[in-house]
Amino acid sequence: MTTTFTNLRDIDGNAIGIRCAGGRIEALGPDVTAPDAFDGAGRLVLPAFVEPHVHLDKTLWGEGWQPGYRAGKLRDYIENERRVLTANTTPPEDRAGRLLARMLAYGTTAIRSHIDVAPDMGLTHVEAMFRLRETWADRIDLQFVAFPQQGLLCRPGTTDLVRAAIEMGVETVGGLDPAGIDGDPDGQLRFVFDLAVEKGVGVDIHLHDKGDLGAWQVERIADYTEASGLAGRVMISHAYCLGMIPEARLARIGRRLADLGISLMTSAPADTAVPPVEALTAMGVTVCCGSDGIRDAWSPLGNGDMLERAFLTAYRFDWNTDEDLRRALGCATHQAARAIGLADYGLHPGGRADFVMIACDGPGDALCRRPADRRVVRRGQLLPAA
Amino acid sequence: MTTTFTNLRDIDGNAIGIRCAGGRIEALGPDVTAPDAFDGAGRLVLPAFVEPHVHLDKTLWGEGWQPGYRAGKLRDYIENERRVLTANTTPPEDRAGRLLARMLAYGTTAIRSHIDVAPDMGLTHVEAMFRLRETWADRIDLQFVAFPQQGLLCRPGTTDLVRAAIEMGVETVGGLDPAGIDGDPDGQLRFVFDLAVEKGVGVDIHLHDKGDLGAWQVERIADYTEASGLAGRVMISHAYCLGMIPEARLARIGRRLADLGISLMTSAPADTAVPPVEALTAMGVTVCCGSDGIRDAWSPLGNGDMLERAFLTAYRFDWNTDEDLRRALGCATHQAARAIGLADYGLHPGGRADFVMIACDGPGDALCRRPADRRVVRRGQLLPAA
Numbered sequence: 076m077t078t079t080f081t082n083l084r085d086i087d088g089n090a091i092g093i094r095c096a097g098g099r100i101e102a103l104g105p106d107v108t109a110p111d112a113f114d115g116a117g118r119l120v121l122p123a124f125v126e127p128h129v130h131l132d133k134t135l136w137g138e139g140w141q142p143g144y145r146a147g148k149l150r151d152y153i154e155n156e157r158r159v160l161t162a163n164t165t166p167p168e169d170r171a172g173r174l175l176a177r178m179l180a181y182g183t184t185a186i187r188s189h190i191d192v193a194p195d196m197g198l199t200h201v202e203a204m205f206r207l208r209e210t211w212a213d214r215i216d217l218q219f220v221a222f223p224q225q226g227l228l229c230r231p232g233t234t235d236l237v238r239a240a241i242e243m244g245v246e247t248v249g250g251l252d253p254a255g256i257d258g259d260p261d262g263q264l265r266f267v268f269d270l271a272v273e274k275g276v277g278v279d280i281h282l283h284d285k286g287d288l289g290a291w292q293v294e295r296i297a298d299y300t301e302a303s304g305l306a307g308r309v310m311i312s313h314a315y316c317l318g319m320i321p322e323a324r325l326a327r328i329g330r331r332l333a334d335l336g337i338s339l340m341t342s343a344p345a346d347t348a349v350p351p352v353e354a355l356t357a358m359g360v361t362v363c364c365g366s367d368g369i370r371d372a373w374s375p376l377g378n379g380d381m382l383e384r385a386f387l388t389a390y391r392f393d394w395n396t397d398e399d400l401r402r403a404l405g406c407a408t409h410q411a412a413r414a415i416g417l418a419d420y421g422l423h424p425g426g427r428a429d430f431v432m433i434a435c436d437g438p439g440d441a442l443c444r445r446p447a448d449r450r451v452v453r454r455g456q457l458l459p460a461a
Numbered sequence: 462m463t464t465t466f467t468n469l470r471d472i473d474g475n476a477i478g479i480r481c482a483g484g485r486i487e488a489l490g491p492d493v494t495a496p497d498a499f500d501g502a503g504r505l506v507l508p509a510f511v512e513p514h515v516h517l518d519k520t521l522w523g524e525g526w527q528p529g530y531r532a533g534k535l536r537d538y539i540e541n542e543r544r545v546l547t548a549n550t551t552p553p554e555d556r557a558g559r560l561l562a563r564m565l566a567y568g569t570t571a572i573r574s575h576i577d578v579a580p581d582m583g584l585t586h587v588e589a590m591f592r593l594r595e596t597w598a599d600r601i602d603l604q605f606v607a608f609p610q611q612g613l614l615c616r617p618g619t620t621d622l623v624r625a626a627i628e629m630g631v632e633t634v635g636g637l638d639p640a641g642i643d644g645d646p647d648g649q650l651r652f653v654f655d656l657a658v659e660k661g662v663g664v665d666i667h668l669h670d671k672g673d674l675g676a677w678q679v680e681r682i683a684d685y686t687e688a689s690g691l692a693g694r695v696m697i698s699h700a701y702c703l704g705m706i707p708e709a710r711l712a713r714i715g716r717r718l719a720d721l722g723i724s725l726m727t728s729a730p731a732d733t734a735v736p737p738v739e740a741l742t743a744m745g746v747t748v749c750c751g752s753d754g755i756r757d758a759w760s761p762l763g764n765g766d767m768l769e770r771a772f773l774t775a776y777r778f779d780w781n782t783d784e785d786l787r788r789a790l791g792c793a794t795h796q797a798a799r800a801i802g803l804a805d806y807g808l809h810p811g812g813r814a815d816f817v818m819i820a821c822d823g824p825g826d827a828l829c830r831r832p833a834d835r836r837v838v839r840r841g842q843l844l845p846a847a
Contacts, residue, residue, distance in 0.1 A: 140823055143781030345731035346779035374781040375825050376772075386762075390773065393732035395529030395760040437526055439761050447833055 077101070078428075078455050079109035083120040085422065086401065086438050093120065095428035095455030102424055113457055115432050115450075119441055121404065122421050123184040123429035123451065124381035125411035128279075128312055128340045128365030130222075131188040131207070132200040136370050136379075137173035138165060143375050149256070149283060152373055153225055157195070159372035167203035168210070174369060175211055178379040180461030182431030182449050184215050187415045189222035189249055189279070192240050194232040201240045214453055218415060220279045222249035227266065228257045234266055241274045250280035253295075254288055264295060268303045277308035277416065282316070285348075289316025290328065297331045307336035310414055312365070314339055317355070318348030325354065333359035338414035342367040343384070343391040352392060356402060356410075363411035364388045364403075381407040382433075386442045400439050428455035463487070464814075464841050465495035469506040471808065472787065472824050479506065481814035481841030488810055499843055501818050501836075505827055507790065508807050509570040509815035509837065510767035511797035514665075514698055514726045514751030516608075517574040517593070518586040522756050522765075523559035524551060529761050535642070535669060538759055539611055543581070545758035553589040554596070560755060561597055564765040566847030568817030568835050570601050573751075573801045575608035575635060575665070578626050580618040587626045600839055604801060606665045608635035613652065614643045620652055627660045636666035639681075640674055650681060654689040663694035663802065668702070671734075675702025676714065683717045693722035696800055698751070700725055703741070704734030711740065719745035724800035728753040729770070729777040738778060742788060742796075749797035750774045750789075767793040768819075772828045786825050814841035 081092035092107030093100060133156065135141050144155045163170075171188075178186065190200045201221070208217040221240035223233045227250065241248060248271045253260035271278045280296060282289055293311060300309045311332075317325060317339070332339065338361035341349050352362045364384045369377035389395070389403040412420035419427045434448035435441040451458045467478035478493030479486060519542065521527050530541045549556075557574075564572065576586045587607070594603040607626035609619045613636065627634060634657045639646035657664045666682060668675055679697060686695045697718075703711060703725070718725065724747035727735050738748045750770045755763035775781070775789040798806035805813050820834035821827040837844045 140825055142783040142825075143785065145782050145785075344779060345777045370829065375786075376775065376781055376829055378829050387776065389762065390776075391731045393730060395762055396531050397528040399529065399531075400761075439526055439528075443756065443762055443764050 076455070078457065079107065079112035080115055080120075080432070080452065081108045081112040083115040083118055083432060084437070085120060086404070088437060091120070093422070093430070095452070098428055098454035099419070100422065100424055100426045100428050103422060116434070118432040118434050118450070119437060120422065120430050120432050121182070122408050122412075122426070123431050123453070124182045124407050125415065125417060125420070126178065126183050126186040126366060126381055127310075127363045127411040127414050128342070128367055129186060129188050130368050130371060131171040131174065131186070132167045132190045132204055133160060133371045134170050134174045134369050135163070135372070136170055136177070138163065138170060141370075141372060141375060144372065156372035167200055168207040171204070171207050172210065174379055175207070175215060179214055179451060179458070180449070181380040181382065182433070182451050183379070183381050184429040184451070184453050185412065185415070185417050186215060187218050187220065187247070187279075189220045190240070190245065191224045192221050192233065192236040193223065193225040194230055194236070198236060198239060198243070201243060201245060205244065214458070216417070218247070219245040220247040220249040221245045222281070223251055226256045227251065227263050228259050238270060241270065241276060247277045247279045250278065252282060252284050253280070253292055255284040260292055260295060264299045268299045268305065271305060271308070272303050277310070278305060279310040279312060281312045282314050285316050286319045289314065290320045290324065293317065293328055294331070297335055297337060300335045300337055308416065309335070309337045310340055311337060312340040314341070314350050315348050317350035325351070326358070329355050329358035329360055336361070338363065340365045340414065341388070343388040345391055349391065352388065352406065353402065361410050361413045362406060363414045364406040365411070380445060382441060382445045386445060389442060397439065400442055403442060404438055429453055462841070464843065465493065465498035466501055466506075466818070466838065467494045467498040469501040469504055469818060470823070471506060472790070474823060477506070479808070479816070481838070484814055484840035485805070486808065486810055486812045486814050489808060502820070504818040504820050504836070505823060506808065506816050506818050507568070508794050508798075508812070509817050509839070510568045510793050511801065511803060511806070512564065512569050512572040512752060512767055513749045513797040513800050514728070514753055515572060515574050516754045516757060517557040517560065517572070518553045518576045518590055519546060519757045520556050520560045520755050521549065521758070522556055522563070524549065524556060527756075527758060527761060530758065542758035553586055554593040557590070557593050558596065560765055561593070561601055565600055565837060565844070566835070567766040567768065568819070568837050569765070569767050570815040570837070570839050571798070571801070571803050572601060573604050573606065573633070573665075575606045576626070576631065577610045578607050578619065578622040579609065579611040580616055580622070584622060584625060584629070587629060587631060591630070600844070602803070604633070605631040606633040606635040607631045608667070609637055612642045613637065613649050614645050624656060627656065627662060633663045633665045636664065638668060638670050639666070639678055641670040646678055646681060650685045654685045654691065657691060657694070658689050663696070664691060665696040665698060667698045668700050671702050672705045675700065676706045676710065679703065679714055680717070683714075683721055683723060686721045686723055694802065695721070695723045696726055697723060698726045699728070700736050701734050703736035711737070712744070715741050715744035715746055722747070724749065726751045726800060727774070729774040731777055735777065738774065738792065739788065747796055747799045748792065749800045750792040751797070766831060768827060768831045772831060775828060783825065786828055789828060790824055815839055
């Protein structure tokens with residue numbers, strides 16, 4: 076079925092129409108129209124947002140209010156989360172499904188979610204997220220990371236579970252602070268990369284370790300990526316350490332990340348150092364922004380709106396020029412798509428016909444106001460207004 | 462006229478009704494109701510937001526898109542702004558009026574705005590903001606600061622203009638980086654405090670100067686406040702320096718600020734140090750959050766929503782417990798009201814009957830989502846839905 080959307084503005088302010096067929100963009104430009112076209116009323120059109128890093132299995136969206144928790148150590152947060160989730164009786168796919176409805180209304184149609192695997196829960200979260208994926212397949216592309224939240228080598232039995240999750244169809248092997256949590260950086264990286272090579276999948280490592288210890292692990296991840304032939308399939312999430320090292324070392328590391336196609340994800344937190352997104356992007360590194368946890372035991376904040384995450388990224392770095400704001404939007408669209416390996420992304424003939432039409436005066440206005448008035452097109456079909 | 466609002470939830474989650482008469486709250490509690498009451502449908506009710514620091518005269522809200530500008534020095538920004546505003550032909554009160562409509566819809570009914578005074582514009586911005594105040598008097602309480610954006614002593618003629626502005630009815634004498642901009646800290650502070658004492662008004666000083674130079678000026682401002690008998694009527698805006706000094710010195714300064722009732726305002730920027738709001742609040746200092754410029758020549762960001770500013774304050778400090786989120790809301794409500802000297806503020810019998818009713822699940826949910834669905838009561842009267 077062919078569908079047409081007219082009276083739209085692209086990110087440069089040009090008036091365009093978009094014709095879709097077979098779930099792809101067939102044509103777009105100033106002259107594209109049709110008698111039965113949807114009238115965009117001058118809305119800004121962007122390719123649908125891509126969420127490159129969220130923890131859907133752990134959200135408490137739609138549950139009773141769970142106050143935030145404050146502690147000194149990562150381990151305390153991990154244990155607090157186990158308490159909260161153990162006490163919760165709503166199936167993870169129900170909680171996550173409520174959040175997906177929100178994320179879709181905001182304009183996101185592709186998501187990479189981490190899923191906890193650990194001896195105490197086994198593969199139950201993976202099974203729940205597989206049910207979620209099946210339910211939502213028509214509306215949202217979900218890809219998963221098997222995430223050893225409680226540690227990989229330091230929790231006996233976890234490596235078998237990660238392997239089993241990959242064999243069930245999880246696309247990416249996850250890691251977590253190879254030094255800070257496992258205390259065995261080479262042991263964790265060897266397992267993660269060996270398994271990824273064996274199964275032909277990618278790698279996504281949470282790296283919270285700071286300063287030199289973090290930066291050293293970024294270099295080790297680069298070494299493993301190079302040695303394993305996984306260039307282009309590795310992401311490092313958070314990597315606060317890259318905001319804590321001298322410029323010259325950052326430049327050396329940045330060049331390696333760019334050469335090896337290792338992407339970075341930041342949730343752009345403000346109370347800690349973060350990877351300098353502008354400098355890294357200029358070096359050719361793919362840097363995207365992600366929500367991380369949304370209303371979970373780690374924090375009640377977050378709402379699933381990638382337009383807000385792009386705004387927060389701009390806010391984090393005091394970005395304000397048009398080039399800055401475009402970079403921020405890129406972190407939630409093209410860069411995120413590249414980071415998670417989404418094929419045929421973007422507004423061009425042949426591109427996937429997933430886009431969001433936002434009632435606003437342009438990209439800057441969209442970032443400032445994040446209007447709720449958005450219409451979402453998925454595989455060429457206009458979704459009902461939220 | 463008596464009005465009643467029922468089926469509301471206060472910040473603690475208690476079901477309450479509110480009865481208003483003569484522009485004040487007459488009664489509130491679980492049993493307050495009336496046959497013709499407005500049904501709040503379980504909305505969260507907060508005292509109306511207070512914007513303690515904005516530059517209404519310079520907003521470009523509703524104008525064509527003005528790209529942000531990036532420069533190294535404060536002086537370059539000031540000169541860029543002069544270029545942009547000189548080229549703009551819309552009366553300042555028209556631009557500001559569009560923004561006020563937005564701020565009111567978000568739930569703000571009291572605002573302190575700085576107004577530029579300088580030789581090249583004379584008192585034209587003051588005159589424009591006085592027209593604005595008259596037009597909006599029924600809906601929003603506006604108070605003003607005579608702000609020497611281009612410098613006070615370093616721009617001959619500016620002191621006469623500040624004096625004239627106060628004589629016209631501007632409530633507060635403004636200052637700007639006594640050292641960094643004027644190069645004569647004691648000269649600027651002497652003028653500002655002498656004039657404030659002579660006219661019986663308050664003081665509000667923009668302090669961007671960093672580190673020791675900034676902290677030294679905070680101490681000088683405290684000295685002048687004490688010597689002039691203006692305790693309780695002085696605000697220091699921005700004060701980044703307080704985020705850059707050792708804890709022991711901060712504690713000493715904090716105690717003086719608390720003792721002298723000198724309040725602090727932060728826009729909670731993320732790419733620079735800011736006053737540690739939690740620590741200062743714990744010392745008894747009144748710390749509020751403000752928008753600063755909203756879509757002006759300094760930056761196109763900002764949208765006038767104080768609920769968002771409270772969220773950004775929480776985001777800036779990685780706050781997430783219920784106590785944290787309440788503190789963030791306080792920065793946009795009670796603390797801001799205290800900082801600008803708003804009488805009878807708050808939800809209690811005898812308090813001004815200005816409040817906002819937000820469709821959400823509670824204060825945390827309000828901060829996370831900042832729902833557009835809000836209804837505003839001004840002097841006991843329900844305003845039309847925006």
